[in-house]
Amino acid sequence: MMDLKDLYRDVILDHNRNPRNFGPLPAASASADGFNPLCGDRLKLHLRLVDDRIEDIRFEGQGCAISTASASLMTESVKGRTRAEALTVFERVHHLLTDDAAEAGDELGKLAALSGVREFPARVKCASLCWHTLVAALKDDAAPAPPAVSTE
């Protein structure tokens, strides 16, 4: 029988092998760079916000399996959410990663898989990199964005 740890590991492996929302986002209204010197993970996050809602989000960069899987899971999770909702998810995930007693509620969905990282304290920064980068990108968009220009 598959236990929760196997399930979590499978989610991480799946999102590392097939990252969702990976690539450039030409019509981005905000972006931010993240770097985790402990591991060498590099991440560039692009957002397109429309009426305070994350209409689209994509990421680029190169990092370890955990940083890639976390970024993939994050983009899936916050796409379609408002800025405030995304920040709430960030706080829940941050709590999940840093507090051993924290339990992933149902509302976190697949993000619960990130709790497996707590067993490897050195990797917590790999998992949290994309989330801190998300917060930076949301701040970057605090100024009204110019109208998107089609590159096609």
Ligand code: ZN
């Ligand atoms: Zn890493």
